[in-house]
Amino acid sequence: MAQEYKVRPREAALETIVAYIAxxxxxxxxxxxxxxxxxxxxxxxxxxxxxxxxxxxxxGVLDIRQGAGIFVARPKFRRNLQNLKSxxxxxxxxxxxxxxxxxxxxxxxxxxxxxxxFQVMLGTPLWRLSRLxxxxxxxxxxxxxxxxxxxxxxxxxxxxxxxSLFRVFAVEYHAKPVFGDERVSITKITTExxxxxxxxxxxxxxxxxxxxRDGQGELLEYCRTVARADRLILTSVLERRELGEAAERERGxxxx
Numbered sequence: 001m002a003q004e005y006k007v008r009p010r011e012a013a014l015e016t017i018v019a020y021i022a023x024x025x026x027x028x029x030x031x032x033x034x035x036x037x038x039x040x041x042x043x044x045x046x047x048x049x050x051x052x053x054x055x056x057x058x059x060g061v062l063d064i065r066q067g068a069g070i071f072v073a074r075p076k077f078r079r080n081l082q083n084l085k086s087x088x089x090x091x092x093x094x095x096x097x098x099x100x101x102x103x104x105x106x107x108x109x110x111x112x113x114x115x116x117x118f119q120v121m122l123g124t125p126l127w128r129l130s131r132l133x134x135x136x137x138x139x140x141x142x143x144x145x146x147x148x149x150x151x152x153x154x155x156x157x158x159x160x161x162x163x164s165l166f167r168v169f170a171v172e173y174h175a176k177p178v179f180g181d182e183r184v185s186i187t188k189i190t191t192e193x194x195x196x197x198x199x200x201x202x203x204x205x206x207x208x209x210x211x212x213r214d215g216q217g218e219l220l221e222y223c224r225t226v227a228r229a230d231r232l233i234l235t236s237v238l239e240r241r242e243l244g245e246a247a248e249r250e251r252g253x254x255x256x
Contacts, residue, residue, distance in 0.1 A: 009044075009048045010048055010051045010052050010055070011052075013042070013044055013048050013049055013051070013052035014052040014055055014056060016042050016052075017032075017038075017052060017053070017056060017062075018056070018061065020032075021061075021072060026072045027072060028071075028072050028073060028074040028075065028136070029071060029072065029074065030071065030072045031069050031070065031071050032062070032069070032070040032071065032072070034069070034070075035049060035050070035053075035070075053070065057073075060073055060075075060076045060233070061073055074135075074136055074138055074231075075094070075096065075136070076230075076231055076232060076233045077090070077091065077094070077096060077135045077140055077231060077232050077233070078090075078094060078232075078233045078234075078235055079232060079233070079234055079235070080235050080236070080237075081182060081184070081234055081235065081236040082236055082237045084177055084178070084179060084180055084212065086164050086165065086166040086167075087100075087133050087141075087143070087164075088164040088166075088167075089164070089166075091135060096135050096136055097135070097136050097137075098133065098134070098135060099133075099134040099135075099137075100131050100132070100133060100134070100160060100161050100162070101131065101132040101134065101161060102129070102130075102131055102159075102160050102161050103130040103131060103132055103142070103196075104128070104129070104130045105127065105128070105129050105130075105156055105160070106127075106128050107125050107126065107127060107128070107149060108125070108126050108128050108146075109122075109123045109124065109125060109126070110122055110123060110124040110125075110126055114126060114146060114222070117211070117219060117222050118148060118219050118222070119219070120148070124148065124149075124150070125148075125149040125150070126146050126147065126148060126149060127145075127146065127147050127148070127149055127152060127155055127156075128144065128145075128146055129144070129145045129146075129147075129160060129165065130142065130143070130144040130145075131143050131144075131145075131160060131161075132196055132197075133227075135231070138198070138231060139196060139197045139198050139199075139228070140197075140227060140228055140231045140232060141197075141225050141226065141227035141228065141232065142193060142196055142197065142225065142226050142227075143223060143224075143225045144223065144224045144225070145165060145221050145222070145223045146221065146222045146223070147220060147221045147222070151173070151175065151220070152168075152169070152173055152175070155168065158172070165221070166212075169220060169221075175214055175218075175220055176214060176215065177212045177213070177214065177220055177221070178213060178214055178215045179212075179213055180210055180211050180212040180213055181210065181211055182208055182209065182210040182211075183208070183209045183210075184206055184207070184208050184234060185206075185207045186204060186205070186206065186207065186229070187204075187205050187206075187207040187226065188202050188203065188204065188205065189201065189202060189203045189204075189205045189226065189228070193205075193226055197226075197228055199228055199230070203228065203229070203230070204229040204230075205226050205227060205228055205229050206225070206226070206227045206228075206229055206232060206234065207224075207225075207226055208223075208224070208225040208226075208227065209222075209223070209224055209225075210222075210223045210225070211223075
């Protein structure tokens with residue numbers, strides 16, 4: 001005789017909450033009833049409800065704000081580490097509204113670090129472009145890009161609050177981004193970053209360092225990004241390679 005499967009209380013509560021959101025047609029930012037009210041509505045004990053709410057928060061369905069309430073979460077921005085797409089392209093594919101706020105566009109001189117990265121002499125002029133990325137009205141990331149002034153002269157004439165850096169590279173300067181590499185680690189948001197990203201000082205964040213190259217392997221952009229861990233999901237496709245092949249790729253292209 002087959003054993004009857006019993007739904008765990010937390011899973012039942014989770015499904016009930018998701019069904020309620022759909023039935024009430026709640027949208028991102030809409031508020032759910034208070035915990036006590038939900039317990040009464042569905043005859044749940046407080047610990048079961050909180051366990052379900054916590055799971056939905058981890059899954060990006062809910063946004064639980066201490067002292068403010070429980071809200072339907074905004075969709076998180078998904079970044080596929082296997083695709084060399086700009087923020088503009090990625091957000092468009094996901095149906096999200098992207099805003100860019102240019103924080104600064106200035107010129108700096110290569111120090112030893114950038115001289116080695118770009119394989120140019122010390123003191124070679126670089127552009128430094130810093131932008132705040134805003135998805136559906138929510139600040140998500142601060143992105144700072146570095147690229148050679150002699151390769152991209154007079155780039156200050158473009159409005160990067162509206163235009164894509166990759167589009168400008170490819171169309172205006174015939175420098176098409178073809179491949180690159182990234183390194184992702186975990187950090188904490190600083191006080192200055194917290195003000196821009198509208199999140200508490202010390203909140204967890206992704207620290208992403210990337211290099212983008214053209215078809216000949218020339219470094220076009222070196223980029224540093226700090227992104228809110230609660231608003232960004234990183235995805236990747238795993239592929240098994242022979243050790244020799246992987247090592248050869250790293251020697252040929254370099255790693256960040």
